[in-house]
Amino acid sequence: xxxxxxxxxxxxxxxxxxxxxxxxxxxxxxxxxxxxxxxxxxxxxxxxxxxxxxxxxxxxxxxxxxxxxxxxxxxxxxxxxxxxxxxxxxxxxxxxxxxxxxxxxxxxxxxxxxxxxxxxxxxxxxxxxxxxxxxxxxxxxxxxxxxxxxxxxxxxxxxxxxxxxxxxxxxxxxxxxxxxxxxxxxxxxxxxxxxxxxxxxxxxxxxxxxxxxxxxxxxxxxxxxxxxxxxxxxxxxxxxxxxxxxxxxxxxxxxxxxxxxxxxxxxxxxxxxxxxxxxxxxxxxxxxxxxxxxxxxxxxxxxxxxxxxxxxx
Amino acid sequence: xxxxxxxxxxxxxxxxxxxxxxxxxxxxxxxxxxxxxxxxxxxxxxxxxxxxxxxxxxxxxxxxxxxxxxxxxxxxxxxxxxxxxxxxxxxxxxxxxxxxxxxxxxxxxxxxxxxxxxxxxxxxxxxxxxxxxxxxxxxxxxxxxxxxxxxxxxxxxxxxxxxxxxxxxxxxxxxxxxxxxxxxxxxxxxxxxxxxxxxxxxxxxxxxxxxxxxxxxxxxxxxxxxxxxxxxxxxxxxxxxxxxxxxxxxxxxxxxxxxxxxxxxxxxxxxxxxxxxxxxxxxxxxxxxx
Numbered sequence: 001x002x003x004x005x006x007x008x009x010x011x012x013x014x015x016x017x018x019x020x021x022x023x024x025x026x027x028x029x030x031x032x033x034x035x036x037x038x039x040x041x042x043x044x045x046x047x048x049x050x051x052x053x054x055x056x057x058x059x060x061x062x063x064x065x066x067x068x069x070x071x072x073x074x075x076x077x078x079x080x081x082x083x084x085x086x087x088x089x090x091x092x093x094x095x096x097x098x099x100x101x102x103x104x105x106x107x108x109x110x111x112x113x114x115x116x117x118x119x120x121x122x123x124x125x126x127x128x129x130x131x132x133x134x135x136x137x138x139x140x141x142x143x144x145x146x147x148x149x150x151x152x153x154x155x156x157x158x159x160x161x162x163x164x165x166x167x168x169x170x171x172x173x174x175x176x177x178x179x180x181x182x183x184x185x186x187x188x189x190x191x192x193x194x195x196x197x198x199x200x201x202x203x204x205x206x207x208x209x210x211x212x213x214x215x216x217x218x219x220x221x222x223x224x225x226x227x228x229x230x231x232x233x234x235x236x237x238x239x240x241x242x243x244x245x246x247x248x249x250x251x252x253x254x255x256x257x258x259x260x261x262x263x264x265x266x267x268x269x270x271x272x273x274x275x276x277x278x279x280x281x282x283x284x285x286x287x288x289x290x291x292x293x294x295x296x297x298x299x300x301x302x303x304x305x306x307x308x309x310x311x312x313x
Numbered sequence: 314x315x316x317x318x319x320x321x322x323x324x325x326x327x328x329x330x331x332x333x334x335x336x337x338x339x340x341x342x343x344x345x346x347x348x349x350x351x352x353x354x355x356x357x358x359x360x361x362x363x364x365x366x367x368x369x370x371x372x373x374x375x376x377x378x379x380x381x382x383x384x385x386x387x388x389x390x391x392x393x394x395x396x397x398x399x400x401x402x403x404x405x406x407x408x409x410x411x412x413x414x415x416x417x418x419x420x421x422x423x424x425x426x427x428x429x430x431x432x433x434x435x436x437x438x439x440x441x442x443x444x445x446x447x448x449x450x451x452x453x454x455x456x457x458x459x460x461x462x463x464x465x466x467x468x469x470x471x472x473x474x475x476x477x478x479x480x481x482x483x484x485x486x487x488x489x490x491x492x493x494x495x496x497x498x499x500x501x502x503x504x505x506x507x508x509x510x511x512x513x514x515x516x517x518x519x520x521x522x523x524x525x526x527x528x529x530x531x532x533x534x535x536x537x538x539x540x541x542x543x544x545x546x547x548x549x550x551x552x553x554x555x556x557x558x559x560x561x562x563x564x565x566x567x568x569x570x571x572x573x574x575x576x577x578x579x580x581x582x583x584x585x586x587x588x589x590x591x592x593x594x595x596x597x598x599x600x601x602x603x
């Protein structure tokens with residue numbers, strides 16, 4: 001098996017894959033046993049998303065422990081890991097939806113939630129009530145609400161932005177369709193359009209490509225890639241390791257804490273993937289990431305309603 | 314024509330009509346969010362919780378809506394707090410509050426000597442007894458609720474549909490939830506005289522539920538619900554006048570009848586679903602043959 005090689009320690013990038021197996025002796029000496037070596041000052045100054053030794057959970061249950069990670073602007077980052085690994089919780093921390101128990105985090109230069117209008121969060125499909133009486137247009141328009149403020153109603157610019165976003169995801173022909181009538185892939189496209197219409201600097205997407213066909217997956221990834229190329233930051237959880245390896249620049253593997261973090265070709269070595277993808281195991285030098293059915297998702301957080309309505313396509 | 318105009322000669326009927334129309338609209342608009350959030354039970358609980366407030370107001374001789382508003386809003390906030398903070402399931406917490414507050418109302422009621430007719434009216438509604446001052450107060454309160462919704466409809470819609478996405482985009486979802494519960498409480502206060510504590514949940518839920526069977530667009534849903542709310546209130550009031558029966562119950566019966574018709578014959582009703590089912594079967598068969 002090809003051992004992924006660690007990036008040179010002197011690279012200085014906060015995203016260097018020091019969580020990888022087989023670090024040099026020097027690295028090992030400086031690494032805290034739970035975490036991820038960062039140069040905090042440098043990382044903080046440059047990162048859109050910065051977490052330092054963050055732990056979080058629900059009630060008594062720990063979801064994430066000692067997570068340190070820094071994501072630079074323009075990154076296209078996949079968060080991978082087994083069910084219950086804390087992927088969704090990590091995204092919610094970044095979105096300011098879950099408060100950390102300990103540790104520090106900064107999102108777009110402020111505490112999570114302060115720059116909320118510059119953040120677009122898309123929940124898992126299971127958390128959306130697809131029977132809700134809204135059309136495709138209504139949903140995408142919600143992406144414009146935060147920038148409208150309290151009293152203003154959507155105007156011509158907003159309607160244009162909605163149509164533009166829907167054209168990008170090739171759904172402009174279905175403006176008036178109730179969302180429950182869409183297929184699984186179309187639903188994901190509409191929610192990505194909502195994020196695009198918000199024109200955010202940070203995309204936080206929970207399972208954006210789960211359970212959709214290959215063509216739609218390619219379309220969505222092309223769009224996210226284009227956003228990253230424009231300097232926007234994209235963080236997406238996924239069960240799809242092939243997609244993570246091929247379409248994302250960086251991969252963050254989590255299992256209650258950071259297992260590995262770095263360029264996707266190093267973290268998810270092609271050879272490792274080729275053997276891992278058919279089965280349910282991904283072996284990362286002595287650490288084992290268990291993969292599971294792509295249609296399952298993390299445990300519901302307390303108070304969340306899950307809607308298991310199958311798409312029509 | 315005479316049948317319609319004749320009752321209007323009495324001012325109490327005119328007041329009652331105005332009050333019912335107001336209640337029909339406000340309940341339908343607020344009820345649209347209640348139905349979409351799935352919190353009909355909370356509406357019922359808040360209504361029952363208003364009872365001790367009404368009794369206390371009666372005992373001390375101040376307007377019923379002040380007592381009802383204090384009790385209902387207080388309970389609404391308590392429900393919001395308990396369901397967020399306590400480890401109890403929400404419906405359990407509500408069940409406890411619901412029964413406890415209503416029992417307190419009955420307890421207070423039973424301490425009053427002799428039968429108190431118009432207090433009993435608040436349990437079942439007595440819109441014909443509405444006075445001019447009460448009517449003005451209710452119109453003002455109802456207008457206030459409508460204005461608040463008019464200002465916050467976007468945020469309420471986003472937070473109802475996708476609370477996580479809304480909160481992540483900077484909408485204060487928690488605060489909005491408390492505010493909404495207060496709006497539900499005030500809506501109930503507005504409705505108490507017309508339909509009474511026991512039936513007010515129907516005014517909140519039935520028009521919106523009926524509209525849901527007729528349209529899939531949010532704004533249209535709210536308009537349709539409001540139209541149903543007003544027409545059923547007016548028809549129900551007239552019917553109760555002609556038949557000389559309880560007005561609140563008649564209004565609710567008219568709404569229930571409209572719901573039954575939409576359920577049976579509406580475009581998304583049972584008949585249409587049956588037809589759709591047959592079409593889907595046919596399509597499946599075709600696909601299988603191809």
